């Protein structure tokens with residue numbers, strides 16, 4: 059089954075009249091009901107989006123030695139490549155790297171292909187601009203006001219997960235990436251072709267996501283669920299292999315600075331709605347990962363107050 063995603067017209071968020079408010083209401087409904095939406099009229103040019111996807115593709119096609127130099131068991135590295143799942147049933151390889159502030163991180167990024175830093179850098183800067191505007195809209199939609207987090211958003215992190223999946227050779231669904239929700243506040247996803255599936259929170263049925271050309275797909279992450287005190291929900295998603303094409307996707311994850319704690323907004327906590335989540339930072343999530351090898355528990359579940367330790 060496929061699902062029609064809520065669509066947010068980004069250009070209307072730039073207006074000050076009722077059209078912004080109408081879009082803010084759409085943002086509220088989307089975040090509350092399904093935890094994701096798509097963005098049109100975001101102002102990022104086709105050439106910047108295609109440039110980033112082709113740079114990603116060229117990186118994965120570069121010689122094994124130039125990729126292997128980024129392999130590391132240390133998940134705190136500024137750049138990390140992992141192809142350990144390639145060839146087994148799960149078959150995603152990925153490159154993850156920080157992207158903001160760009161001048162701080164770009165020097166660690168791959169030199170191969172030569173255009174990688176320029177093209178991925180351009181995309182990173184533009185997607186962050188969109189992410190910050192969306193975060194302001196989301197904070198407004200929660201009734202907290204656009205400026206709620208002050209300068210903390212500007213000081214926040216941006217992590218790019220650049221994914222590569224082979225074409226499926228089998229009939230039926232082949233997983234490329236296990237079901238998970240994202241940490242941070244929001245993730246903006248740009249894929250080269252279909253393969254993303256979102257779990258419908260009501261029916262628990264997997265729905266394939268149709269993403270028209272030029273649109274961006276946005277996921278609500280664990281830290282937004284926590285900040286909103288459960289009003290908005292983190293969305294469980296997975297990637298399946300495409301039967302017609304190999305696939306690349308770029309996930310841009312946005313959150314507060316590494317050690318900055320996220321807690322349920324006081325304004326959303328009262329007697330009827332007690333705080334539901336423990337405070338946590340991006341760093342806490344990174345610390346959680348190695349201790350959770352069995353994948354039995356999601357990070358957001360570990361944050362719920364009253365959850366078993």
Ligand code: AKG
Nearest residue numbers: 219221249254297307309
């Ligand atoms: C991730 O990188 O966390 C994703 O969920 C990627 C999903 C996709 O490739 O469509």
